[in-house]
Amino acid sequence: MDYQLKINQDTVPLEVEDPSEDHFEITIGDSTHDVHYAMVHDHQIHLSMNGQRVNAYVSDQDDGKIIVIRGKTYFVQDADVLEQNASRKKGLAANPTEITPPMPAVVIAVSVKEGDIVEKGQGVVVVSAMKMETTLFAPFAGIVTRVNVAEGDKVMPGEILVDVEQAGQAGGDNAG
Amino acid sequence: MFKKILIANRGEIAVRVINTCRDMGVKTVAVYSDADKTALHVLMADEAVYLGASEPAASYLNMDKIIDAAASTGAEAIHPGYGFLSENAGFVEKCDQAGIVFIGPPAAVIRDLGDKITARRIIVNSGVPVTPGLTSTEADAAVMTAEAEKIGYPVLIKATAGGGGKGIRIVNGSEEMAGACAAASREAVNAFGNGAIYLEKFFTNARHVEFQVLADTFGNVIHLLERECSIQRRHQKIIEETPSNIMTPELRAAMGNAAVTAAKASGYVNAGTVEFLVDENSNFYFLEVNTRLQVEHPVTEMITGIDLVRWQLEIACGKELALKQEDISGRGHAIECRIYAEDPEKDFLPSPGKIVYLKEPAGPGIRNDCGVYSGCEVPVDYDPILSKLIVHAQTRDLAIAKMLKALKSYIVLGVKTPTDFLMDVLQSEPFSRGQVFTDFIDAHFSDWQPNLPDADLACAAFIADEMAGRRKLKQPASAGNAVPTPWQTLGNWR
Numbered sequence: 001m002d003y004q005l006k007i008n009q010d011t012v013p014l015e016v017e018d019p020s021e022d023h024f025e026i027t028i029g030d031s032t033h034d035v036h037y038a039m040v041h042d043h044q045i046h047l048s049m050n051g052q053r054v055n056a057y058v059s060d061q062d063d064g065k066i067i068v069i070r071g072k073t074y075f076v077q078d079a080d081v082l083e084q085n086a087s088r089k090k091g092l093a094a095n096p097t098e099i100t101p102p103m104p105a106v107v108i109a110v111s112v113k114e115g116d117i118v119e120k121g122q123g124v125v126v127v128s129a130m131k132m133e134t135t136l137f138a139p140f141a142g143i144v145t146r147v148n149v150a151e152g153d154k155v156m157p158g159e160i161l162v163d164v165e166q167a168g169q170a171g172g173d174n175a176g
Numbered sequence: 177m178f179k180k181i182l183i184a185n186r187g188e189i190a191v192r193v194i195n196t197c198r199d200m201g202v203k204t205v206a207v208y209s210d211a212d213k214t215a216l217h218v219l220m221a222d223e224a225v226y227l228g229a230s231e232p233a234a235s236y237l238n239m240d241k242i243i244d245a246a247a248s249t250g251a252e253a254i255h256p257g258y259g260f261l262s263e264n265a266g267f268v269e270k271c272d273q274a275g276i277v278f279i280g281p282p283a284a285v286i287r288d289l290g291d292k293i294t295a296r297r298i299i300v301n302s303g304v305p306v307t308p309g310l311t312s313t314e315a316d317a318a319v320m321t322a323e324a325e326k327i328g329y330p331v332l333i334k335a336t337a338g339g340g341g342k343g344i345r346i347v348n349g350s351e352e353m354a355g356a357c358a359a360a361s362r363e364a365v366n367a368f369g370n371g372a373i374y375l376e377k378f379f380t381n382a383r384h385v386e387f388q389v390l391a392d393t394f395g396n397v398i399h400l401l402e403r404e405c406s407i408q409r410r411h412q413k414i415i416e417e418t419p420s421n422i423m424t425p426e427l428r429a430a431m432g433n434a435a436v437t438a439a440k441a442s443g444y445v446n447a448g449t450v451e452f453l454v455d456e457n458s459n460f461y462f463l464e465v466n467t468r469l470q471v472e473h474p475v476t477e478m479i480t481g482i483d484l485v486r487w488q489l490e491i492a493c494g495k496e497l498a499l500k501q502e503d504i505s506g507r508g509h510a511i512e513c514r515i516y517a518e519d520p521e522k523d524f525l526p527s528p529g530k531i532v533y534l535k536e537p538a539g540p541g542i543r544n545d546c547g548v549y550s551g552c553e554v555p556v557d558y559d560p561i562l563s564k565l566i567v568h569a570q571t572r573d574l575a576i577a578k579m580l581k582a583l584k585s586y587i588v589l590g591v592k593t594p595t596d597f598l599m600d601v602l603q604s605e606p607f608s609r610g611q612v613f614t615d616f617i618d619a620h621f622s623d624w625q626p627n628l629p630d631a632d633l634a635c636a637a638f639i640a641d642e643m644a645g646r647r648k649l650k651q652p653a654s655a656g657n658a659v660p661t662p663w664q665t666l667g668n669w670r
Contacts, residue, residue: 005638007631016639026639028632037640043533043589045640049633056637059532059589065641067634071584072596072626074634 001154004079006064011079084134097139099162100155101127105134107153107161116144118164125149125161142167178202178253178493181279182225182246183217185257186236188547188563189469190217193255196485205249207242209235211555216547223249230557236260239267243274253277253492255485259559262468263290279492281445281467289442289465292336293374299462302441304434307453307461309376315361317354320375324353330378333357335364335371342367344411346378379455381613384408384463385420386451387435388476390487391444392497399432400476400484401506403449406612407601409524414594414617415601416472417511418479421572421610422454431460436501438462447473447488471514471564474545478510478568509575510568513583513598517560520597520624526560527592529553534589537582541568544586554591562593572610576602596626 005012015027023036026049036048045056057068063085064077084102105127112124118138125136146163149155180203183190190206194217197204206221211230218224225245228234235241237260246254254276256262268283280286289295296311308327313336314320324331324347333356335343343364345356357373365371388400404420405413419428435450442465449470451463473484482499491497518524534550546563548554554562565582569575580602583595601607606620613619628634 003639005635007634008626008628010631012631012635014635014639019643021643024639024643026636028635033632033636035636035640037636037644039640039644045637045644047633047637047640049636052633054630054633056633056640057533057535057587057589058637058641065638066589067637067641068587068589069630069633069637071586071599072628072630073592074628074631076634076638 006077006079006082008075081134098160099124099136099139099164100158100160101134101136102157105155107149107151107155109151110147110149110162112144112147112162114144114147117167118142118144124164127155127161136161138162138164140164140166178251178277178489180205180222180249180251181253181255181489182207182242182249182251183221183255183257184236184242184261185255185259186212186215186217186547186558188545188561189257189259189471191220191547192474192545193257193485194220196483196489199483200486200489202489205245205251207236207245209557211553211557214552216549216552225249230555232260232557236558239264239270243270243276246276247274251276253279253489255279255488256468258468258471263466265290277492279446279488281448282443285443285445286467289467290337292334292338292464293372295442295464296374296462298442299438302437304438304441304462305460307376307379307463310374313372313374315373317357320357321350321353323375324350327377330380332376332378333360333373334376335360335368335373337364337368337370337372343373377461379453379461380615381456382406383420383422383454383612384413384451384614385422385431385454385460386449386466386470387432388470388473388484389435389439389444389448389450390484390491390497390499391439391446391448392491393445393494394496395440396497397436397439397444398497398499398501398504399435399450400480400482400504402428402431403470403472403475404612405472406614407607407616408614409617413472414514414516415511415598416475417509417572417575418475419506419509422458424458427458427460434460434462438465446491447484471561472512474543474564474566475510475512478543478566479506479508480504481507508568508570509572510566511572511575511579511602512564512566513579513602514561515563515565515586515588515593515595517554517562517591518594519592520594521626524594526556527554528556528560529591531562531588532590533587535585535587536563537565537585539582541578542566542582543568544582562588562591573608576608597621597624600624600627 001016003014017025026033026035033049038046047054054069059066067074108128109126120141122138123135124138127134142164145165149161182205183193194204204221206218206224207227208218209230227241261267265283265287268278271278296306299306330348333345343360345360347353347356361371361373383406386403391397402420403416403418405416407415438450449466452460453463454460517527519527530553536544543566544563548562567575567578569578583599
């Protein structure tokens with residue numbers, strides 16, 4: 001899975017492979033590392049990477065995580081989520097026309113089925129990326145013609161999760 | 177000895193006083209405000225009395241309520257800590273009237289030494305050198321200018337009632353004089369209700385070196401060596417150490433003598449601190465006397481092995497000092513770092529809030545005088561000091577290394593602390609060479625930004641926390657921390 005993390009002021013693209021309960025592989029820039037980890041308690045993770053063994057202390061914030069390693073404090077955010085949050089605010093005004101996740105995510109809930117009538121701005125799918133849940137909204141009033149995903153599915157940006165046909169061309173909300 | 181005392185303070189200093197009382201078998205009464213209902217000092221004391229609303233005037237500065245609390249609980253004495261009422265002569269008089277012992281100097285001494293001009297006169301008459309300048313207040317900028325020409329620029333305009341860096345202006349030439357006098361006076365009126373100002377020489381490459389003194393009611397006065405406190409931000413100390421690396425046995429003897437002379441000249445009783453400026457040529461000048469226990473007193477305790485709070489209590493209940501000057505010697509080197517809830521990246525702005533997780537450093541030679549715990553709120557109403565981290569080792573270099581280790585393992589989540597800033601200061605070349613002057617932070621760390629060498633690890637930690645976080649949510653809330661794992665109990669992780 002690809003991520004973009006924002007760490008203090010820098011954006012770091014990275015790729016995570018083979019995740020399991022105590023291990024994953026992470027590629028940052030040109031180098032790939034094996035990471036072994038153990039959750040010590042809610043605020044402490046013991047990490048082993050490149051032969052370095054460290055304790056990371058973590059506290060969740062509204063928009064990221066504070067991570068303390070070796071006495072230094074890092075503020076790490078998911079850049080995709082940040083961007084999506086920013087564009088959602090914009091998007092509400094600009095009326096997006098497709099129901100698609102803004103970042104790689106997992107579907108948490110689908111609240112509509114084929115044939116449902118939806119209002120403009122109604123929540124139709126909830127996705128979660130890195131613990132942050134995001135609701136995707138119907139871009140206009142209409143009828144659900146097809147649901148393409150189910151709970152637990154991994155989804156990518158650009159994938160249309162729910163097809164909605166706009167209600168009555170003349171009277172309906174125009175996406176433009 | 178007293179059977180029970182009241183501690184008219186909060187936070188780490190209240191906790192620190194309670195600790196010694198417990199060692200001595202003295203019962204303790206804590207006082208608290210709305211913001212401090214579950215503060216550590218309240219949880220630790222044998223009794224606790226509610227004072228009132230969070231603003232200091234309604235609680236920790238409310239003299240009558242505090243004296244009532246002492247009377248109603250049967251506390252024989254009041255320890256004021258530092259700050260709040262610790263240097264308030266009026267409060268001491270009220271204690272006297274109520275028949276409660278104030279653990280500190282007499283009211284008259286606090287009054288004399290609290291007025292900078294009176295203090296300068298007392299010290300000048302005792303023969304101890306004071307910073308060149310006026311020994312009376314002066315309203316006329318022309319007289320100020322004449323004095324400045326005599327002693328040489330730059331000079332400081334200071335409020336006689338001053339403190340905390342307020343009512344102070346640096347003047348580099350005669351053209352700045354009138355404006356600086358007006359500004360300092362105006363600021364002093366606002367801060368202290370007294371606009372009186374005077375002038376003294378300003379030393380550019382100066383060190384701030386202070387001597388701890390103990391004086392009993394029988395006229396015995398000793399000093400307990402020096403503390404070097406030059407590392408300051410906004411006129412407030414953040415790193416202190418002892419011994420000072422400019423000290424020679426001769427200079428220590430001369431300054432120690434001067435401190436004892438100054439204490440005797442002012443009629444001092446109990447623990448106090450005589451502050452000096454030391455210039456590049458090791459000339460020293462009396463600055464002021466702090467008539468209370470200092471924040472940084474633990475470094476003195478570490479190298480002398482003497483519990484200063486114990487002696488404060490002993491002296492206050494009339495005991496003669498059993499310690500003689502020749503009994504006092506320092507062993508090794510001690511450093512203190514103040515851990516404030518503040519953001520070093522944003523000009524040390526306070527960072528109040530809830531401490532979601534706290535792990536105090538521990539190990540041989542490490543002492544953390546701490547007033548907070550995991551889960552407590554750091555209120556906006558008071559000084560943002562969370563704790564003082566003190567280390568003791570054989571040499572200065574070893575003490576620095578120990579402090580770095582301790583800071584590295586000091587975890588405070590939820591509020592910002594300057595631990596990484598302090599680590600950078602301790603590792604800087606001028607600090608390790610001992611080139612510490614009062615302008616140290618401005619000169620070397622004015623635009624400090626953290627260097628973050630472990631960004632890759634932080635990214636990995638983020639991902640790991642996300643992955644574990646998904647599982648964590650599925651577990652019952654209590655399962656996580658029930659049994660300490662080896663990661664928590666091994667090595668220097670507490």
